[in-house]
Amino acid sequence: MLPVYNAKAFIAESIQSILDQTEPDFELLIVDDCSTDGSIEIIDSFKDPRIIFHKKKRNSGYTESLNWAIDQAKGEYIARMDADDVSLPNRFEKQLKFLMFNPDISICGTDAFVRGGNLIFNYPQTPKAIFTNLLMGNSLIHPSIFGRSEIFKKFKYDRSKEPAEDYDLFTRLVIENKRLANIPEKLLIYRLHSEQTSEVRKIKQIQSAKRSMLQLFKYFNYDQDLYPDSLVSNAIWPERVFLRPELIQAIKWYASLNSLKKNLDIDHSYLNFVLKRKRYNLLKFCLKHGNSRDYGYNFYVWAQLFRLSPKMFVKGLLN
Structure with missing residues (x-):
């Protein structure tokens, strides 16, 4: 056709x-x-x-x-x-x-x-x-x-x-x-x-694809009351800066997927890479477009920690 x-x-x-x-x-x-x-x-x-x-x-x-x-x-x-x-x-x-x-x-x-x-x-x-x-x-x-x-x-x-x-x-x-x-x-x-x-059309295309991607992530069967669409949608395709409480919640959502993925008949090793990459992109977006007021600490220190080790950054954020 x-x-x-x-x-x-x-x-x-x-x-x-x-x-x-x-x-x-x-x-x-x-x-x-x-x-x-x-x-x-x-x-x-x-x-x-x-x-x-x-x-x-x-x-x-x-x-x-x-x-x-x-x-x-x-x-x-x-x-x-x-x-x-x-x-x-x-x-x-x-x-x-x-x-x-x-x-x-x-x-x-x-x-x-x-x-x-x-x-x-x-x-x-x-x-x-x-x-x-x-x-x-x-x-x-x-x-x-x-x-x-x-x-x-x-x-x-x-x-x-x-x-x-x-x-x-x-x-x-x-x-x-x-x-x-x-x-x-x-x-x-x-x-x-x-x-x-x-x-x-590019803007419309992104918004449409984002809605479809959200439906695909729901296939994990995560707790949608704990992690509402507004949070997950921005976590998978960030367009606005999360404040620190929201960012912590988004990181916890990504962590919850790791415990749910065992039920899916998909490529698990590749999935680990995809989830880490998407979480990294979310953190990078928030640090690039956010400021010190958004996270309550010296913003320069947060940014430097993220550049040195995204894993350490996540631990510090959660603690």
């Missing part, structure tokens, strides 16, 4: 990369969200019978385009693609084989070459590691995913989570014990360019 909105500069290459796949048995669902730049004329110039082109009557957003395509899809599998990216010729073939040989996997992604920047994804490959990595952020390249139609049709995308609808989908899937994987091979060319995400 290929959503399009004003992608004149890239859409022809994107479509052709799908039509050139070594796995030829597919339908290409293209959904245009009322483009005004000539994208429609380029799409219409392709005459391949595998193309199903839907022109929306009103501009209603990316997520609605994806869900329309999911509803229309007739195949056993669904692949994602963006209008500014390029799929390598054997992408579908390799992902199809992977899912056929791994019936427990719901969706698989791939690695990608990056055009227009120095971004390196380096996402984990196994389901347990991906679950754990989702506690920090996205863990599959959205336009690279290839999955079972029944999964997409059951869960779909949540329009209210756009433009972090992909991260929301992945977190909901793992909470429902669906297994995700990544093929450690670059089968997509991922394009970076200035028109992708505005600053306003």
